[in-house]
Amino acid sequence: MNGLAGASSLFLVAAGLSIIFGVSRIVNFAHGSLYMLGVYLAYTLVELFGRSSIFGFWGGVLMAALCVGLIGVVIEIVVLRRIYRAPELFQLLATFALVLVIKDAALYIWGAEDLVGPRAAGLRGAVEILGKRFPQYDLVLIAIGPVVLGLLWLLMNRTRWGTLVRAATQDREMVGALGVNQSGLFTGVFFLGAFLAGLGGAVQLPREPAQLMLDITVISDAFVVVVVGGMGSIGGAFLAALLIAQAKAFCIGIGDVSIFGTVFSFSKFTLVVEFVIMAVVLVVRPWGLLGKQQGVQRGAFMVEPPLYPLNQTFWIVVLAIVVLLGLIPFGGDNYLLVLLIDIAVFALFAVTLHFLMGPSGMVSFGHAAYFGLGCYGAALALLKLKLPMELALFAAPLAGGLGALVFGWFCVRLSGVYLAMLTLAFAQIAWSVIYQWDAFTGGSNGLIGLWPSEWLKSRAVFYAFALVLCVGSILFLWRVVHAPFGYALRAGRDSALRADAIGINVRRFQWFGFTLSGAFAGLAGGLFAFSKGSISPETLAVPRSVDGLVMVLLGGVQTLTGPVAGAALFTWLQDSIARNTEYWRAILGLTILVIVLAFPQGIAGFLKQMSARTGLMRREAV
């Protein structure tokens, strides 16, 4: 029964996320932040209203949810409304920035200490069920889930507003064409979604201390539930929440099991069980338990203009930049070299992700898996196989490529957000294996002692080495985009049906593209490992994948140079802002928000548009 209580709160959060995605197609990373605000606001408001009275407790909970709903409205009106016409993924960037801002705002308002909320008034005790004491409050929680599900069903199926929401979920362009005020509809939907996230957080007050890591914890679970249940399906979200919460409770209850003499700890499996479930569901039923294939997008987004072949002017500019970078060791300080090594490594990582997202049309939320496998491949080759560093570095693209080959076989069968979530599931599975395999990978501590060979120990020499490898790899990938292989990938992206009709095996090309991308991401990981001297599981954790997405989106998906610009800007911003202010995360978030609102095509996309507008270099690809 413990699983049932957890399922209700998870359902509330996931339902909100699902509703928002269904209508506006925004993948809202900040949804977890809204949940966190729900817990914090409930803490404050229940204390204000009176923790010992039933009215005080539930009044505080409902008021907290309403406040979060209103915060959602403000977010939608001030930020998201301006970017509905930006490429869909670019909206991720805005929500990522909001996560940073909201977290520091919560730290500022409520402070650093965990806040343990009061027990629910009138529900402090436990009842005996089957010989076990079960909390009264959990019984109420178990009831809240189905009640909200019922209310949502009534709202969606018995009101005009609900009809409009369902229509917009299926085909929002047609709804707009029929004269419905999309703007108001989107704001209302965002309010409802935020309200549900806030409610999900607020009802957890007796069970969950308010603390600053709640947002990250809940957003990944909410994403899993939404995808397993089917994007846009509220009933699916309910079923998926039940499935996942029960699976966790089951693993905890079953404990250690002996199979053929080997002891398996199911309680440890709770580290990753929701991602395994998601992977299995997506492989077997790509649109989730109750989901449907996403409606066809019609006319809302201009088809991306074709990339023209790289020409002489482009190569001259690239050469000038590379020469300039090559001269820096003779004039810059040593730390500048360190930062530029990071920028070069992340630029390569971002380019490999862009290779998937841009030309190939495959979104990946788990790209750090291949970067991290590259790190570990190089590290283990150095430490366990005792290979010299130069040879160990070759293990990095091999490990990244092999991981991408295996995971890619499953992933390329999907598309859109489902493909993205499957890449995330596989990344989390890889992460959890590395995280828990203490004897081999060093577990959560990672591996140390990964320093370069003697001739590369000078920062200037290692810098030149990394620069050559990263620039060479980037240029190679750019060349591939303009080779027949790249054309085939773009054909698959632009129209899989037509590509199939003319004889291109789209899935095979995508799979090989996925593998190639993973191999070069692995190379970036290997260089990272040797530049840092140590690695740990965060090299393939979710935040690393999110950083990759931010870099690509910041630079612009629709240009080849975008990821390089985005990686340089993001790494430099993070470095300089983090160094100078206390609330550096909020400032980083606000900076990204400003860039998002000012340059919806990304930096390089903006520059490209400017050059096109002036008529200069009309046929250039930058």
Place this chain on the structure above:
Amino acid sequence: MNRRSWLKLSAAFGAAMFAMSGAQAQDTIKIGEMNSYKNFAAFLEPYKKGWELAVEQVNASGGLLGKKLEIVSRDDNGNPGDAVRIAEELVTREKVSFLIGTFPSNVGLAVASFAKEKKVLFIAAEPLTDKIVWDQGNKYTFRLRASTYMQTAMLVPEAAKLKKKRWAIVYPNYEYGQSATAAFKQLIKAAQPDVEFVIEQAPPLGKIEAGAVADAIAAAKPDAIFSSLFGADLAKFVREGQTRDLFKGVEVFNLLAGEPEYLDPLKDESPVGWWVTGYPWYAITTPEHKAFAEAYQKRFNDYPRLGSIVGYATVQSAAAVIKKAGTLDTEKLVTAMKGLTHSTPLGNITYRPQDNQSTMGAYVGKIGLKDGKGVMTDWYYADGAKFLPSDADVAKMRPAE
């Protein structure tokens, strides 16, 4: 995009980079400090206050070697990759004399590896992993705080006295929890060979499903529980366990749970009777502690937490080694660090020459309730020197230099 614009952009970028280099003041001793201020804010805000107070006191009493002490502080984002880059910046750009700080064990280990490679002194403040001075120790890295093994060892004598046979274990599923569990099993078995471990639960850090875990432990009917949960996981476990009467008639030992950072949020629901390591600041009457607590209260209008002690003592160590070495030369600092003894609010500590671990201890006691708040009762200071591995064990574990 024409060539001129691109070159302008590149030049501006380069100029911005150069502009960030700062000139170094000649009358200042700079020490680089880094920690995960955003990720572990509950512990590290008091920690920061602690080291700020120590710096102010050092400078108020004349500084060091005739110079003012300055700490250059950075947030490492709880991330080893960022931490190494920051360490590099502190050493090459800020030109600090040595490094102090860090909290998560993976960050501490990464910076320790950096310190060894670049030959920079590093005083690790808070990372609890045993590996940082033992399995993966190096000449340049010293650690202030009592390690996971040490603190577990401090609780074992009390656990063995009870002669309970059936033990349940619950720990966060990462290295700290895994190590605490391994140490507890080894030590309690050595003290009491007939103990049995009837269940183990390993929830992901920060994500315990406390109700299900409590039920699973109750079903195993343990006589006693050993836990290394902390923070939000601990709070959830306490509440769900109490609602289910899990702790009735069961003895509980919980590493770290007596630290104000983790005990104070529990307020009137603090679990009475649990044996914990922690810091009963309100009841320590030694002159060194009284002086510290009064200065801290006056400066910040707040009571100290354990993080405050760690931050304060880390800077005390830094100041003491500079005084002893009489120079900022790294090799002389490292030599001076070995066997360094100095006063702290918890009493004198020594950095052992055989393994670079300090003898800072911890308070062991039972949780009680007073005025609706959790407090430590029956507490005593467990001197770290008594809970360290033997020289023979150290020699086996520590890599040759």
